[in-house]
Amino acid sequence: MVLGTGSDVGKSLSVAGLCRAYARRGLQVAPFKAQNMSNNAAVTVDGGEIGRAQALQARAAGLAPTTDMNPVLLKPDSDVTAQLVVQGRVEGRLSAADYQRLKPALLPRVVESLNRLCEGRDLVLIEGAGSGAERYLRPQDISNMGLASAADLPAVLLADDSRGGVTAAVLGHHLLWTAAERARVAGVIVNKFRGDPAIFAPAAADIRQATGWQVLGLVRWSEAARALPAEDSLALDQARQPGRGLVIAVPEIPRLANACDLDPLAAEPGVDLHWVRPGHPLPAEAAVVVLPGAKSTRAALEALRAEGWDIDIRAHHRRGGRVVGICAGFQMLGRRVTDPDGIEGPPGETEGLGLLDIDTVIGPAKRLCEITATDAISGTRVTGYEMHMGVTTGAGLARPWLSPDGRPEGALSPDGRVMGSYLHGIFGAGAFRARWLQAMGGAGSAGDHAARIETALDRLADGIEADLDLDALLRLAH
Missing domain, CATH: 3.40.50.880 (Class I glutamine amidotransferase (GATase) domain)
Known part of the structure; x- marks a missing residue:
């Protein structure tokens, strides 16, 4: 599982790049995100719909998208209501408060989809949602540590260097997680990194001393990301x-x-x-x-x-x-x-x-x-x-x-x-x-837009392969 220190730290594109990198090595790899909140959606081969980010990740893995890759999709139609799509099918329109009460009942269906997706795969890459440690969401969580605990998943924590505050974000998550949850985290990946890696060494040492987590890599900013569809409409x-x-x-x-x-x-x-x-x-x-x-x-x-x-x-x-x-x-x-x-x-x-x-x-x-x-x-x-x-x-x-x-x-x-x-x-x-x-x-x-997307995915994977030890990362999975 790839957890994030917040929204827009690059979880979706990191998972897409990892899918392409591992698929190029001949592995049977698939993406998964338990819950997505987005009005950008794609039709699946099994006649349902999922978040467009997971459809892009499936493309990176060389797969047609299926509803099991994103079993819960929320499509907001106001600040406090959304259409609920479960395993590809609309199940109603409900308020944010009603959805929070419903979430625990959805967890078995999320795990069901994940288990189906794992069948016959060498690797499933699971994207978390937003921040992985929001305390107020923890009792009903089905997409971060709640899912990791239910499905016994190892995790890495992705932090965004482009906004600053990486050390504080990582240490804050360590503070908010329980001892059992901290033990699931195998290490930290610093994303959107610019500059000299040697300058980051003191921060990596601070993170390791305070948390026991190793910084697994500094993934540099990739211009290829600009050519890929955005998960939302913020920019x-x-x-x-x-x-x-x-x-x-x-x-x-x-x-x-x-x-x-x-x-x-x-x-x-x-x-x-x-x-x-x-x-x-x-x-x-x-x-x-x-x-x-x-x-x-x-x-x-x-x-x-x-x-x-x-x-x-x-x-x-x-x-x-x-x-x-x-x-x-x-x-x-x-x-x-x-x-x-x-x-x-x-x-x-x-x-x-x-x-x-x-x-x-x-x-x-x-x-x-x-x-x-x-x-x-x-x-x-x-x-x-x-x-x-x-x-x-x-x-x-x-x-x-x-x-x-x-x-x-x-x-x-x-x-x-x-x-x-x-x-x-x-x-x-x-x-x-x-x-x-x-x-x-x-x-x-x-111009061939599809070819542009494929080229961008390859370049994204090239950068990840250069900045991460993919063999070591794969050994963390079980």
């Missing part, structure tokens, strides 16, 4: 490079879902992908406005109106601009979104943007499937997946954007400047992306 603006060419504006709506859909566009040298934060207007120079996925469509529409972005979008369209909606963004482009049963929030109906002649009713059924389709405009093939609640109807569907297996999907406006689809991952296909960018007024590209 969306990092992708922007003004002046690159075609400006694509994306309003940063609440509870963004699968923001990584737009990573292939952000990586294009001729695209300036501009995530527009609340309090700022959509840029007038944008050629395209993209409405991304969101956990709650009606709440996202209300946020658009609160920011005045609905006015900006209509003005953009009147000036001849293009508007694209993906998943919840597609639903927002219609006339209305109705949630009679309160699936995503309070029951009710919200007026849409009215740019497509469609209506959506949110219901309890969730569609999860991988899709191969043909773009109606260019005739190129696209691949992706559907992951949504809601049924969309209306005359606008008679002019579909895509054609998966001969059936219509999505919608195009009569003027061709508004398009929407439920298909996540649509921009990953190089040929389609090139044609689409040309149609939007850009230079076009046939």
Whole structure:
């Protein structure tokens, strides 16, 4: 188990790099995370969904993702409520307090998934969640030391050097853990290290003297990490490079879902992908406005109106601009979104943007499937997946954007400047992306985004192999 001294210390990418490094050695390796809280999710081969971080780790290991790799997924739809997905299936919407009470009952199912995943594997790499020693969460813990104790797991503690305070963070965890929990920790890995390792030697000595834990390695900062999908949406603006060419504006709506859909566009040298934060207007120079996925469509529409972005979008369209909606963004482009049963929030109906002649009713059924389709405009093939609640109807569907297996999907406006689809991952296909960018007024590209991801995973693994003794680390597992 890879425990962390906090959130964003690099657990997810460290596990991905280790998966790739051990898989290249010929080992049968798999990733696991008991509980993930994220609206970035992926469809699995067994017809469920898991956190996107575990899907990336599975890819690093050369595996198709399965629901056992992330048995509990929380998809927040407000500050205090979330959709609960267990072993790939939605089991309801509940408050944070209710979830804390439910967690102990989920531990047997977490261990069940872990045991299944271990069958036939040489190594399973288990990612912890947040900080491994938060005392207030300990009684109900199913993803850090609670799981380590239940499944008898050895652990390493990952600390982030880029923020400073490594020694304090490690010693704080030692202080908060019991003697039995401390005994599970085989050592400390210092992540995102920069500079001369010799300078860190006194800190390593202090850690060993105070805790008895050896510093197993200093893993240097890897620029390859920037090319990999983020687990959440905390640093969306990092992708922007003004002046690159075609400006694509994306309003940063609440509870963004699968923001990584737009990573292939952000990586294009001729695209300036501009995530527009609340309090700022959509840029007038944008050629395209993209409405991304969101956990709650009606709440996202209300946020658009609160920011005045609905006015900006209509003005953009009147000036001849293009508007694209993906998943919840597609639903927002219609006339209305109705949630009679309160699936995503309070029951009710919200007026849409009215740019497509469609209506959506949110219901309890969730569609999860991988899709191969043909773009109606260019005739190129696209691949992706559907992951949504809601049924969309209306005359606008008679002019579909895509054609998966001969059936219509999505919608195009009569003027061709508004398009929407439920298909996540649509921009990953190089040929389609090139044609689409040309149609939007850009230079076009046939860059292979999948190859970029593979190269980044290999470089991540290269760095880990150079900075850690992988044989010694493997000997710690049992």
